[in-house]
Amino acid sequence: MSSVKYQDFRTRVLHEGQTPADWQGSTLPPIHQAAANRHHTAESLSDTFAGKTGEHIYMRLSNPTNKVLEQKLASLEGGAGAVVTSSGMAAITNTCMALLRAGDEFVSGNSLFMSTYVLFANIFKKYAITARLVESTDLAAIEETINERTRFIYLETIGNPKIDVPDLAGAAAIAHRHGLPLVVDSTLATPYLCRPIELGADVIIHSTTKYLSGHGDATGGVVIDSGKFDWQGGRFPDLQPFIDRKGPLAFLDKVWREHHINFGTTQAPLHSYLTMLGLDTxxxxxxxxxxxxxxxxxxxxxxxxxxxxxxxxxxxxxxxxxxxxxxxxxxxxxxxxxxxxxxxxxxxxxxxxxxxxxxxxxxxxxxxxxxxxxxxxxxxxxxxxxxxxxxxxxxxxxxxxxxxxxxxxxxxxxxxxx
Ligand SMILES: Cc1ncc(COP(=O)(O)O)c(C=O)c1O
Missing domain, CATH: 3.90.1150.10 (Aspartate Aminotransferase, domain 1)
Structure with a gap:
């Protein structure tokens, strides 16, 4: 990370997450195109598996190029951490799967991207998960639909393609009153136009395929954790081991450790590189x-x-x-x-x-x-x-x-x- 903290977004978008000293002075991060990372001692690999070193093991788990993009995107949204994924849909799927078990429900605005709708309305049904869809801009309907099985509220900052704008601050207040996180797909807004964490949202998703990379040359997604939600609240007993391990970043740890790694939703480092190239402008x-x-x-x-x-x-x-x-x-x-x-x-x-x-x-x-x-x-x-x-x-x-x-x-x- 650069040591100077810039305030203006237009500067931060260029300078956040830059560590050129680690890149032999290059202004852009290297593309680490290797499936696995060599460790010189058995102890080092074992310590890395134990999460003690921050080194890398295998591309499906993490990659140094992807790590830079994760730092940049977390910072631009005002989050505490991020996991980049192979697509926006991978980010949405991982987020939902990390929060849901069979029998659970969630409340979602009905202004949804096509594949998100298919996932919520059709695919999740097969796994005994119910998405309750309500008008995205109707806060009363959102609150009325919450019950004891609800695990989160889901909204798009600007609905695609309905182009409506839900009240995120209002939805966050309702979510928190019921001990629920607010998950927001902010793809159409970008952190340049709107930063949902500042309005109270807890998890931000982007399809980086769109404005963040900006040139139609790389698919990708990201899950950003605000690090502010209290997962100990009662609705998420299976987050306890992750709370024990990562404290405020328990959710992101679950997304990464349980779903990203095992579902294999890795972002190709070349795509992370292209996304960073686009992010600069x-x-x-x-x-x-x-x-x-x-x-x-x-x-x-x-x-x-x-x-x-x-x-x-x-x-x-x-x-x-x-x-x-x-x-x-x-x-x-x-x-x-x-x-x-x-x-x-x-x-x-x-x-x-x-x-x-x-x-x-x-x-x-x-x-x-x-x-x-x-x-x-x-x-x-x-x-x-x-x-x-x-x-x-x-x-x-x-x-x-x-x-x-x-x-x-x-x-x-x-x-x-x-
Ligand atoms: C709002 C929104 N979310 C998610 C996605 C899915 O992104 P991807 O195509 O990168 O999987 C899209 C794609 O158009 C989208 O518009």
């Missing part, structure tokens, strides 16, 4: 994403072909006040959704785009669109699509960092063509 990129999204939302609102827009920056958006309270004053995220007349118009619009890419990702530096109803949510039951607000006339747009006039020009000529 994350603040700069986010500034442009946020500013461009504002202007693109205004542009779309001015077009008669656009029937509605979901973007929390609009003063009459139901999430606007919460977003103003929780986000920094630079913007409201880089992703928005909007409606055209019907699916046919959406297809015509997408097929007429010349610059904006049509693909299943977001948070890339390039502008991206997708028609979720006919792609990611194609196999979903109509009732599930309705609950997740996935309708045939909806387009999701991840606004990139190109010149905003060029983005609007491309969107505009595609709208002209429908």
């Amino acid at each position: 994350m603040a700069l990129r986010m500034e442009r994403h946020l500013a461009n999204a504002r202007q693109v939302a205004e542009f779309l609102a001015s077009r008669p072909e656009v029937k509605w827009i979901r973007y929390p920056g609009e003063p009459d958006n139901p999430s606007h006040r919460t977003a103003v309270a929780q986000f920094n004053d630079l913007g409201f995220g880089g992703v928005l959704s909007f409606g055209l007349a019907d699916q046919e118009k959406c297809f015509k619009f997408i097929n007429s785009l010349k610059m904006v890419y049509n693909l299943a990702n977001l948070g890339d530096c390039r502008s991206l669109v997708i028609h979720p109803y006919s792609s990611q949510y194609l196999a979903f039951a109509e009732s599930a699509r309705q609950m997740l607000s996935i309708t045939p006339e909806m387009i999701r747009l991840s606004v990139g960092i190109e010149a905003v006039d060029d983005i609007c020009a491309d969107l505009g000529q595609a709208l002209d063509s429908i």
